Amino acid sequence: MEKETKIVSLGRDKKWTNGAVNPPVFRASTILFASMEEMNYAAKNRANGEPFYGRRGGPTHFAFQAAISELEGGVGTALYPSGSAAISASLLSFLKSGDHLLMVDSVYEPTRALCDNLLAGFGIETTYYDPLIGAGIVDLIKENTKVLFLESPGSITMEVQDVPTLSAIAHDHDMVVMLDNTWASPINSRPFDMGVDISIQAATKYIVGHSDVMIGTATANEKCWDQLRENSYLQGQCTSPDDVYLASRGLRTLAVRMAQHEKNALQVANWLAERPEVDSLRHPAFPSCPGHEFFKRDFSASNGLFSFILKEGNQRAVTAFVENMKHFKMGFSWGGYESLILGVFGIDKLRSATQWDSSKPLIRLHIGLENVDDLIADLEAAFVRFNGALNNGK
Ligand SMILES: Cc1ncc(COP(=O)(O)O)c(C=O)c1O
Incomplete structure (x- = not known):
């Protein structure tokens, strides 16, 4: 399927749409079960799109998540109330006190402030690197470097990074590679083919497309999906089905x-x-x-x-x-x-x-x-x- 066709077709399975063209808004915090057996089944499968409890999402979320996962090329997508929440929750899901983070120098200003304030306060050290450093990144990697974060092109100044080279070196050192992929949107690059482990979208921008919703996505590969999903859930990250509905509607165009x-x-x-x-x-x-x-x-x-x-x-x-x-x-x-x-x-x-x-x-x-x-x-x-x-x- 070409990207235009995917944009129209993905995330419209009948189990989510109930036969409507657009996945409708399904509002729920509490899901009711008729038996202990049903309840246990839901608990066991809560990470696999089985309705369980509102914070895990419902059909409106599942439809949108399926579409974004496939467009980005990952195995699963977590949703957040903003692009910034997607960035902070992704970082906090993979970093702990004593870890070291490599952050691109041209990054979106609030991401920089997150590193310099919140992460620094948690004992997570950040080293900024030249967006054009390429293979030179190897000299900045320390024993405790756990995450390489990219934003390509950089906000405002637009430097484009050599993502495959940077990712390959990071993987040689067992690091997780995260990319703020908002500029490309899910259709103009293939982040997972370039070695990225987690691709982040401020869906607030092109996916929503109408300047009226805040929402973020983080899509992970097989290696990182369980940890991203569970740690984001523990942070209480979730989104309103109304916002997801609007993002899903924006996606079609x-x-x-x-x-x-x-x-x-x-x-x-x-x-x-x-x-x-x-x-x-x-x-x-x-x-x-x-x-x-x-x-x-x-x-x-x-x-x-x-x-x-x-x-x-x-x-x-x-x-x-x-x-x-x-x-x-x-x-x-x-x-x-x-x-x-x-x-x-x-x-x-x-x-x-x-x-x-x-x-x-x-x-x-x-x-x-x-x-x-x-x-x-x-x-x-x-x-x-x-x-x-x-x-x-x-
Ligand atoms: C490149 C980039 N990443 C992330 C964000 C943050 O997204 P949000 O405003 O949804 O938190 C923005 C917002 O301007 C952005 O430009």
């Missing part, structure tokens, strides 16, 4: 949305590449993006999220750029049907293994499903405001 996001974003990026104010594009599909060669090798497509770096600028000029846009709205997210813009400052303060030159401003765009000519006109007007503010200050 993922392939068509992604194709349009990609097409629109490539058009905007090509236009930006010609602008005299632009220093470089941080779009994985462009050679100027660090790790572009890994994007070409490991991804089947891009999407609507990328950044660009300006040759010069200051906070005032960037503010003039991003404020008063007609179509691009300001918000800390991406993956919905709408265009978003973010002027990002202080990246250098979020780096410890690499350097970042903050004298050149970075703007992140999420290109939505609007007509691309309207978006380009919006950006053209933004450059007029930006240049005006820059020249005024000179």
Whole structure:
């Protein structure tokens, strides 16, 4: 089955849908049993999709979990109330006091804060590594290094990692490899073929697709599934069937949305590449993006999220750029049907293994499903405001 067909077909078994096209919302905390025998059977099979108790999920959850597991290419998927919960619960399921974690330096800021605050407080040590370190990762592995965490491409700065090389080295040292795979979504890369053990999605983004639900998924291979599932359950991680229903509904249009996001974003990026104010594009599909060669090798497509770096600028000029846009709205997210813009400052303060030159401003765009000519006109007007503010200050 090709990905478009899978997106439409997976997770729609009659045992979950009861014959409806969409898996309906099934709300329950308590499941009732007619006999001790039934109860014992449910308890024994509670990890295998047998209704047992609300925190283990019901048919709405099982349908969505089955679809995500197969799309990602793993054996099981745990659900969480946000992408961040999926990240923290995955880490906490495989790390304990005294362990060492290798975390990519370009990681999503709250993941970094989790390591520096909560995990550090639990006695779990984090070493950050250059996203482009490749085989050099071996020098950072210690006796107590248990997890290698990747995010590819990195949030905001978009470095693409050599996932197969990093995973192979981590496995040589008995480590668990976790990947924040949100940018690829479950359809534009094959994380388990690249050696990843746990693939995490902030489903809040492209899977939901409509900017109205928080939800996360972590899909594991055979080796890690039991531990991830049981330790996440012990942490009390569970999701509302209403949210899962919306995520499952969003999933059905993922392939068509992604194709349009990609097409629109490539058009905007090509236009930006010609602008005299632009220093470089941080779009994985462009050679100027660090790790572009890994994007070409490991991804089947891009999407609507990328950044660009300006040759010069200051906070005032960037503010003039991003404020008063007609179509691009300001918000800390991406993956919905709408265009978003973010002027990002202080990246250098979020780096410890690499350097970042903050004298050149970075703007992140999420290109939505609007007509691309309207978006380009919006950006053209933004450059007029930006240049005006820059020249005024000179
Ligand atoms: C790359 C990445 N990972 C994880 C998250 C966290 O997801 P959530 O907001 O659902 O907690 C985000 C959110 O912006 C993200 O961009």
